[in-house]
Amino acid sequence: MQTEIIIAGFGGQGVLFAGQLLSYAAMDAGKEVTWIPSYGPEMRGGTANCTVVISDEEIGSPLVRHPQAVIAMNLPSLDKYEPLVKSGGVLIVNASMVNRQPTRTDIHWVMVPGNEIAEELGDRRMTNMVMLGALLANLPILPLEALIQTLEAHLPARHHRLLPLNVEALKRGAEYLAVKA
Amino acid sequence: MARELLKGNEAIAEAAIRAGLQAYFGYPITPQTELLEWMSKRMPELGRAFVQAESELAAINMVYGAACTGARVMTSSSSPGISLMMEGISYIIGTEVPAVLVDVMRGGPGLGNIAPAQSDYNQIVHGGGHGDYHLIVLAPASVQEAVDLTVLAFDLAEKYRTVAVVLLDGSLGQMMEPAELPPMRPVKTTFPEWAATGMMGKREKRNILTSIYLNPPDEEQTNLRLLRRWQEVEASEIRFKEYFMDDARYVVVGFGSAGRVALSAVRAARAEGIPVGLLRPVTLSPFPYEHIRKLAQRVEGFLVVEMNAGQMLEDVRLAVAGQKPVEFYGRLGGVMPFPDEILSEIQRIASGGLTLEGHPRERWLQRMNGKN
Amino acid sequence: MVMEQILPEEIVYQRPESLVEVSTHYCPGCTHGVAHRLIAEVIDEMGIRDRMIGVASVGCSVFAYNYFDFDWVQAPHGRAPAMATGIKRVLPDRFVVTYQGDGDMASIGMAEVVHAAARGENITVFFINNANYGMTGGQMAPTTLPGQRTTSSPGGRDVETAGYPIRAAELLATLEGASYVVRRSLHDPKNIRLAKKAIRTALEVQAQGMGFSMVELLSICPTNWGMTPVDSLHWLEEHMVPYYPLGDYKVAPMVAQIRI
Numbered sequence: 001m002q003t004e005i006i007i008a009g010f011g012g013q014g015v016l017f018a019g020q021l022l023s024y025a026a027m028d029a030g031k032e033v034t035w036i037p038s039y040g041p042e043m044r045g046g047t048a049n050c051t052v053v054i055s056d057e058e059i060g061s062p063l064v065r066h067p068q069a070v071i072a073m074n075l076p077s078l079d080k081y082e083p084l085v086k087s088g089g090v091l092i093v094n095a096s097m098v099n100r101q102p103t104r105t106d107i108h109w110v111m112v113p114g115n116e117i118a119e120e121l122g123d124r125r126m127t128n129m130v131m132l133g134a135l136l137a138n139l140p141i142l143p144l145e146a147l148i149q150t151l152e153a154h155l156p157a158r159h160h161r162l163l164p165l166n167v168e169a170l171k172r173g174a175e176y177l178a179v180k181a
Numbered sequence: 182m183a184r185e186l187l188k189g190n191e192a193i194a195e196a197a198i199r200a201g202l203q204a205y206f207g208y209p210i211t212p213q214t215e216l217l218e219w220m221s222k223r224m225p226e227l228g229r230a231f232v233q234a235e236s237e238l239a240a241i242n243m244v245y246g247a248a249c250t251g252a253r254v255m256t257s258s259s260s261p262g263i264s265l266m267m268e269g270i271s272y273i274i275g276t277e278v279p280a281v282l283v284d285v286m287r288g289g290p291g292l293g294n295i296a297p298a299q300s301d302y303n304q305i306v307h308g309g310g311h312g313d314y315h316l317i318v319l320a321p322a323s324v325q326e327a328v329d330l331t332v333l334a335f336d337l338a339e340k341y342r343t344v345a346v347v348l349l350d351g352s353l354g355q356m357m358e359p360a361e362l363p364p365m366r367p368v369k370t371t372f373p374e375w376a377a378t379g380m381m382g383k384r385e386k387r388n389i390l391t392s393i394y395l396n397p398p399d400e401e402q403t404n405l406r407l408l409r410r411w412q413e414v415e416a417s418e419i420r421f422k423e424y425f426m427d428d429a430r431y432v433v434v435g436f437g438s439a440g441r442v443a444l445s446a447v448r449a450a451r452a453e454g455i456p457v458g459l460l461r462p463v464t465l466s467p468f469p470y471e472h473i474r475k476l477a478q479r480v481e482g483f484l485v486v487e488m489n490a491g492q493m494l495e496d497v498r499l500a501v502a503g504q505k506p507v508e509f510y511g512r513l514g515g516v517m518p519f520p521d522e523i524l525s526e527i528q529r530i531a532s533g534g535l536t537l538e539g540h541p542r543e544r545w546l547q548r549m550n551g552k553n
Numbered sequence: 554m555v556m557e558q559i560l561p562e563e564i565v566y567q568r569p570e571s572l573v574e575v576s577t578h579y580c581p582g583c584t585h586g587v588a589h590r591l592i593a594e595v596i597d598e599m600g601i602r603d604r605m606i607g608v609a610s611v612g613c614s615v616f617a618y619n620y621f622d623f624d625w626v627q628a629p630h631g632r633a634p635a636m637a638t639g640i641k642r643v644l645p646d647r648f649v650v651t652y653q654g655d656g657d658m659a660s661i662g663m664a665e666v667v668h669a670a671a672r673g674e675n676i677t678v679f680f681i682n683n684a685n686y687g688m689t690g691g692q693m694a695p696t697t698l699p700g701q702r703t704t705s706s707p708g709g710r711d712v713e714t715a716g717y718p719i720r721a722a723e724l725l726a727t728l729e730g731a732s733y734v735v736r737r738s739l740h741d742p743k744n745i746r747l748a749k750k751a752i753r754t755a756l757e758v759q760a761q762g763m764g765f766s767m768v769e770l771l772s773i774c775p776t777n778w779g780m781t782p783v784d785s786l787h788w789l790e791e792h793m794v795p796y797y798p799l800g801d802y803k804v805a806p807m808v809a810q811i812r813i
Contacts, residue, residue, distance in 0.1 A: 034357070036355060061446075065520075234635065239664065243635050245639060246639025246641075247643045249626045250639075250644055252643040268632075
């Protein structure tokens with residue numbers, strides 16, 4: 001069993017961290033995992049993305065052309081990755097940052113108002129957690145609980161006061177379930 | 182020890198530290214810089230030497246100096262920086278002192294780009310610096326392998342008094358994967374007999390470490406000594422990894438990241454019932470010539486996959502020596518292949534696309550026409 | 554009786570322990586021999602031969618390691634300060650010195666020496682300035698004087714096309730990390746004595762961990778200059794000293810406290 005996820009957005013939206021958190025959780029669950037960022041000039045405020053591959057066996061390619069799941073944090077990411085999601089796969093869209101819905105009919109997608117939810121929670125930096133919560137609710141790779149435990153284990157101590165907020169953000173995101181269009 | 186999620190560059194740095202690294206000298210260059218940054222924090226906190234040099238030229242010569250004391254020493258860089266280091270590498274080899282070099286390859290030639298590539302293969306495996314010499318070249322395909330081979334590089338460099346290179350591409354340097362780090366080895370407290378450490382009341386005779394032998398017969402003897410030592414390396418240190426080879430009729434050959442991308446393609450081809458296996462050389466130098474020569478006796482053909490224009494391809498062809506067809510597929514200039522591209526090549530070969538005629542690079546170039 | 558006259562306490566001149574008993578490959582009259590001897594005498598006097606590691610350069614002094622009786626390594630052209638850095642960082646309690654000519658240090662190795670000085674690397678550089686590339690047969694060096702004829706400036710150094718000579722001591726003295734930077738000359742006994750004192754001070758600077766020290770020694774190259782040794786010494790005094798004034802270019806306050 002192998003699952004590939006691409007998380008894409010603007011630099012500063014916490015795209016790389018969301019992928020890392022997912023990777024830690026996969027490792028803690030005893031799985032093989034690779035996390036690979038787009039790296040270079042674009043990481044200074046332009047578009048950013050990372051690919052996470054989770055598997056039960058030794059992972060071959062860390063990059064995939066057609067991922068099982070995509071989190072699109074903004075419109076350029078939606079435009080770029082919607083066509084690439086594997087048929088039957090999952091697309092989580094940050095509704096706050098796009099002006100359209102997906103058009104694919106052979107995938108499951110859901111519009112999540114990530115920024116609004118994060119702002120409701122009082123911290124816009126939680127958008128990535130909201131989106132990650134939505135991903136796990138729609139892609140049965142890891143239980144949300146596993147991710148929360150990982151957050152507790154790997155979040156630097158100085159950020160621990162933010163733990164409850166992160167957990168809340170994940171749970172709020174998990175309320176959004178995709179339907180096949 | 183537990184597995185940790187580690188970035189390739191940082192894992193190599195920490196592995197080197199745990200292997201007893203005493204001094205690191207380097208210069209920032211993408212996509213290797215995290216390695217230098219890790220060293221800048223960890224080495225001073227352990228009371229070990231770290232210098233950010235003014236150039237790669239200076240860095241490799243600082244390595245050269247420290248290597249002359251017999252200390253465990255390394256540097257790291259990426260392709261353009263490695264070109265600058267070629268001078269020092271040749272001198273280090275000529276002086277027969279041990280050192281470790283990490284090359285996190287990027288697209289070239291020239292300034293190129295910072296994306297992953299494997300186009301330093303010829304430079305590292307077949308020379309680069311002047312003179313007759315061989316480097317030990319280790320090519321990891323995962324973060325765990327990068328950790329293990331970094332530790333091995335120090336042991337081999339010291340055992341054979343030569344330069345051992347850990348050769349990887351930028352994607353592995355930037356990638357995170359779970360890996361287990363080795364336990365911390367104690368730093369050496371003694372220095373070898375041959376080292377330039379000051380006589381310190383222990384020696385009557387001074388030690389002179391040099392790569393100059395103005396009398397040609399002396400230089401010839403030095404070269405012969407290097408070659409005989411290299412024969413020992415060839416006899417004992419060849420390493421490779423194989424997948425699905427038991428009943429394979431076709432063999433994909435790839436190293437490092439290209440090798441692991443090929444693994445995905447080979448698995449997909451197996452799922453379609455194609456009897457294909459994967460050979461992933463771990464030591465690029467010494468190269469598993471003999472193993473490939475024997476494989477050629479029992480399989481129908483080879484597909485070499487690289488992130489360059491077919492550099493290891495020539496070594497595979499040398500080993501196969503015309504016994505069986507060899508095909509090639511490469512992506513260049515910082516482009517990584519996707520598994521489906523390699524799968525198409527495997528399918529093409531399995532459905533009769535093999536020939537002993539011509540050169541595989543020519544055919545590949547034709548197939549590349551029109552590809553973006 | 555002759556025997557009575559040769560008593561050990563009457564020996565006033567002998568080979569320093571730090572020099573090997575061999576003849577050198579240097580040309581007759583060359584001041585490398587003087588520089589070698591001064592350095593060796595100071596090392597003997599300080600009793601540090603056992604802790605010395607020399608870094609030879611590329612040029613006429615490439616074989617310096619054959620003449621000094623302590624550990625040596627041989628650097629690529631210009632890289633001696635980088636190699637010395639590598640050695641010193643691993644073995645900080647040793648004395649690490651480089652011995653470099655003007656082509657080596659002031660041309661191809663300018664970056665290495667500038668940055669070693671900028672880092673305040675606790676090493677000592679002995680810089681032999683004889684205004685040309687000696688080993689390769691007298692080509693123009695970065696230190697060749699305006700108008701000076703060499704095999705690669707046959708009409709004399711034309712500053713319009715070949716630029717101006719570099720005053721390395723003045724240049725290095727601008728760096729905060731440099732603690733002791735001086736220029737001396739080897740053209741007469743008085744200056745040779747002053748040169749020895751500077752060499753001593755430089756090694757004391759290193760002994761006390763005060764950072765980078767460099768002693769530039771104006772030297773002659775009779776063979777490539779096409780002059781007798783005596784004429785060369787006069788030429789040095791008349792032409793080189795005016796362009797390369799002798800003196801102390803950087804003496805850090807703590808270095809000024811050193812008494813030898």
